[in-house]
Amino acid sequence: xxGIAQLIPFERHSTESGLLNQSLRTVDRLLRGRxxxxxxxxxxxxxxxxxxxxxxxxxxxxxTSLLAASHIVLSPTLSLPxxxxxxxxxxxxxxxxPSDFFTLEAVYLAWLLRDAPVAEYMKQARDNxxxxxxxxxxxxxxxxxxxxxxxxxxxxxxSLAAAESTTPPGxxxxxxxxxxxxxxxxxxxxxxxxxxxPSKRRYVADQQDVEVVKRIKQNEVELRDRNTVLRGTKxxxxxxxxxxxxxxxxxxxxxxxxxxxxxxxxxxxxxxxxKAKNLYPIIMxxxxxxxxxxxxxxxxxxxxxxxxxxxxxxxxxxxxxxSRAEDVIHIDRRRVPPSSSSQPTSxxxxxxxxxxxxxxxxxxQKFGADAWERVVCVMTTGxxxxxxxxxxxxxxxxxxxxxxxxxxxxxxxxxxxIKDWNVTELKIDPHRRHIDxxxxxxxxxxxxxxxxxxxxxxxxx
Numbered sequence: 001x002x003g004i005a006q007l008i009p010f011e012r013h014s015t016e017s018g019l020l021n022q023s024l025r026t027v028d029r030l031l032r033g034r035x036x037x038x039x040x041x042x043x044x045x046x047x048x049x050x051x052x053x054x055x056x057x058x059x060x061x062x063x064t065s066l067l068a069a070s071h072i073v074l075s076p077t078l079s080l081p082x083x084x085x086x087x088x089x090x091x092x093x094x095x096x097x098p099s100d101f102f103t104l105e106a107v108y109l110a111w112l113l114r115d116a117p118v119a120e121y122m123k124q125a126r127d128n129x130x131x132x133x134x135x136x137x138x139x140x141x142x143x144x145x146x147x148x149x150x151x152x153x154x155x156x157x158x159s160l161a162a163a164e165s166t167t168p169p170g171x172x173x174x175x176x177x178x179x180x181x182x183x184x185x186x187x188x189x190x191x192x193x194x195x196x197x198p199s200k201r202r203y204v205a206d207q208q209d210v211e212v213v214k215r216i217k218q219n220e221v222e223l224r225d226r227n228t229v230l231r232g233t234k235x236x237x238x239x240x241x242x243x244x245x246x247x248x249x250x251x252x253x254x255x256x257x258x259x260x261x262x263x264x265x266x267x268x269x270x271x272x273x274x275k276a277k278n279l280y281p282i283i284m285x286x287x288x289x290x291x292x293x294x295x296x297x298x299x300x301x302x303x304x305x306x307x308x309x310x311x312x313x314x315x316x317x318x319x320x321x322x323s324r325a326e327d328v329i330h331i332d333r334r335r336v337p338p339s340s341s342s343q344p345t346s347x348x349x350x351x352x353x354x355x356x357x358x359x360x361x362x363x364x365q366k367f368g369a370d371a372w373e374r375v376v377c378v379m380t381t382g383x384x385x386x387x388x389x390x391x392x393x394x395x396x397x398x399x400x401x402x403x404x405x406x407x408x409x410x411x412x413x414x415x416x417x418i419k420d421w422n423v424t425e426l427k428i429d430p431h432r433r434h435i436d437x438x439x440x441x442x443x444x445x446x447x448x449x450x451x452x453x454x455x456x457x458x459x460x461x
Contacts, residue, residue: 040104041086041157047074048111049149056082067128072108080104087158088143091136095158102135107143110135114144118221138220142212155209280330280354281376281451281458282367284402287359291381292407292428295325298357302444303331305437307428327363331355333444353459361389374458376451377403380423382415395421403450405443 047054055062056069057079063069071079082105085098093100109128113121118137125134135143139156146154283302285293289310293301296313300306308316317325335353358364364371372391380386384395392398395418404423406415409430418425424446429435451459 039087040080040084041088041107043074043078043080044104044108044111045147045149048147054108066105066109066112072104082108088154089156089158090133091139091156101158103133106130106134107147110140111144111147114140138216141216153206153209155206279374279458280356281447281455282364282371282374283331283355283357283377283379283447284364284375285357285359285379286381286383286386288381288383288386291379292409293379295327295329295357295359299329299331301436302355302357302440303333305440307433307436307439327358327360328366329357331357335448372401373455375402376455376458377405377447379405379407379426380418380421382406382408382417384417399423403447405446 046052052075055073056066057063057071057073058065058069066082069082072082073079082103084104085101086104086107088102088107089095090100090102095101105128109125109130113124116124121137121140122134125131142151142154142156145151146157285291285295285298291310294310294313296310296317297308300308300313314325317323332352332354335351356367364375367374378390378398387393387395387398390398392401395404398404399422404421405426406418406421406423407426407428408415410427411430426439426443428439448459
């Protein structure tokens with residue numbers, strides 16, 4: 001038997017029948033006299049198993065770069081173009097055209113980088129001009145084991161019947177053309193049927209191959225990029241929303257044209273009552289540690305009309321065992337009726353109005369999705385970064401929807417940054433504490449006037 005036939009993967013056992021030997025002699029007659037270049041996979045496997053040196057040639061000159069090479073030298077007498085199409089088919093293809101098969105370069109590169117990590121292997125493949133068409137990481141192990149002779153059968157390698165013709169693999173054969181099935185040791189018992197029956201046998205997957213594929217798929221790592229990550233896998237289910245509005249839409253369709261829907265006024269009543277009940281106004285202050293009004297001293301300033309520096313208030317709270325300020329503070333303030341004098345009497349005492357004070361949007365989210373509808377005032381230090389996480393990050397738009405108050409020392413020079421922000425300056429004297437009461441009264445007067453004009457439902461009648 002010739003040396004070419006010895007490259008065909010099979011194992012001889014002492015129990016083999018004479019039919020197997022006869023089939024092998026048939027293969028040997030078909031391959032005898034043909035160049036081994038017709039079978040680049042077998043030639044590459046033979047070179048690897050015999051540990052023959054594999055070199056590269058570019059324009060008949062030796063080279064050490066696979067990217068610059070035009071041919072791969074597998075033996076002193078055999079040099080194949082690296083773009084030669086092999087019989088190893090690509091996954092998910094019908095193996096009907098040469099583009100459905102891997103090139104000799106791709107198969108050799110998979111063996112050459114058999115021990116390289118996944119990222120390094122893909123990088124080397126791109127550097128060698130194989131941005132596409134390289135053997136995937138999940139298939140690299142199986143083709144390497146076949147090339148090194150550890151396995152004798154690989155189902156992705158098409159049948160040797162293509163060796164009878166010089167046409168590319170997958171090309172339709174002419175009527176009456178002779179074909180010969182690939183002889184493997186696992187299918188020896190069926191050789192007689194395949195040589196006498198012209199129809200194609202039903203493929204039966206080998207159980208060992210099935211188990212190998214299962215193990216490979218279990219260890220498969222899906223390569224992900226920013227597009228696949230953003231797609232997500234959780235399905236959107238709007239059945240609850242559809243069920244909520246289906247009855248209402250049905251009533252709207254049944255309503256006659258020109259008639260006034262009965263359910264429309266009743267639907268707005270719960271919303272109005274909800275707005276009128278326990279929806280207290282919210283005041284937002286700056287989270288800057290250098291601000292005059294912080295979460296440490298805001299309650300004493302607005303509720304007791306006494307300014308205390310933030311440092312002193314923090315030290316006093318720490319001495320009492322409160323090292324951290326609360327993220328939400330409530331302030332109870334007794335409103336003076338408009339018809340009474342500025343100083344309430346026993347007969348003209350108004351209702352107690354509650355306000356909430358926060359210094360971050362995280363704390364504001366605790367009040368629900370419509371929390372910004374309850375914000376009546378934003379105290380600022382003149383720093384624009386304070387508004388970045390707000391619903392309106394641009395100062396002009398923000399102070400169009402809420403009342404803006406700029407807090408500063410009485411002896412500070414004017415701040416040119418706030419001249420077109422639509423804010424009111426609130427001056428605090430650094431030393432005279434007896435005027436704090438008039439400053440706080442002026443602040444509450446600003447809040448009352450703005451709230452009555454823009455968000456009257458937040459004022460307790």
